[in-house]
Amino acid sequence: MIKVLVVEDMQVVRAGLVALLGGAFGIEVVGQAADAREALEVVGRASPDVALLDIDLPGMDGLALARELPVRVPACRTIMLTAMDRPGHVRRALDAGAAGYLLKSVSPKGLADAVRTVSAGGRVIEPRELADSLGSVTPLTAREAEALRLAASGADAREIAAELFLGLGTVRNRLSAAVGKLHARSLVDAIRIAERHGWI
Template structure:
C-alpha cells in the first residue's frame, strides 16, 4: 500500500522477482487497500503511514478485523518512536524504513509471513518503548486540532462537550510542556504521537 505510483511499481517489481513471493494486489489509498485485501486475501501487506483517506496505522488496525490472516509491515520514511509504538499497538508485525535494502525487505516479508516481527534497522525495536505522555483521547483531540478543527467541531465529531475538549487540549499542552497549542501540535507530530 503506497500512494506514490512509481514507488509502488518498484515495490511490486522487486517483490515479484523474489523466489516464493507474489504480489496479489496493490492500492494507492487505504479504502482501495481494504477492498483489495478482502478480495485477494494476502498473507502480508506493506503499508506506508502517510496515505490518503486513512493513515497506514489506522489501516493496519482495520486490516486486523477485515483480513485477520493478513500480517502487516509498515514501510515508511518516518523513524519516530511514537509511530513505531502506534504501529505495534495497531497490530503491525514490523516497521521498516524506506531506506531498507531490497534483500532485507524480501526477508522481512518472509519473516512476517512466518509469524515473526521485523525492525529495520534493528535499533528501531528499542525505540518502540518511547511511549506518548498523552492519553488516547488527548491525542485524538490534538490530532483533530492539527487537521484544522476547532473545539466546537471536535466536540461535535466526538460527541463531547466543548469544555471537555478544551480541558483535554489544555492537558495535552501541559503534558508536552508546550507554550501554546500550536507548539503542542508541533511537538506531538515530531514524536509521532499524533
C-alpha cells in the same frame, strides 16, 4: 509462495515495490492498491499472507487499514513501510496490529527478508534504533492525543467538540492538559512536539 499485497499511494514507488518483490524468491505480489478503499476491495479476492502498507495514505490511513485487513482476511499480517522514523509512530503501528515496521530506506534484501520473517510469524522493526527506543512512551492519554490530533488537522475547539460529541469545556481541558504535559508554550508548540515524537 508468500502472497503479498502492496498498498502505496505514490505510483512510481508502488511500481518499484511490486517489481522488487515480484523478483524475490518465494514471494508473489497478488495485489496492489493506491489507497485503503482500493486495498479493502482487493484483499478479499487476493487473500494475501502479508500486506505492505504506507502509513500516510489518502483517506483512511495505513494504521486504520492495518486494523481492518485482518478482519477481512484473518491470516493476513501487516508491515508498515514508511518515511516516519519516530518511536511514537512505531508504537502506534504495533498497537494497530502491525507485525513489521520498516523505513523506506530499507535495502531490497532487507525488505524481502522482512516479508519472509513476518509471514513466518515473526516481527521486524528496522532500523534497530527504532526498536531500541520504544521505551519512549507518550505522556498523553488517548483522549488528549485524539483532541490534539484533530487540532493538528486545523479543527478549532468547537469543531473538535462536535466531532467527538463532547462539551466545549471538556475539549479545552484536554487540549490544555496536553499543552501542560508536553511543557509546551502554546497549542501550536504542543502539536509540533507531539508530531516530532510521533505521539499524534
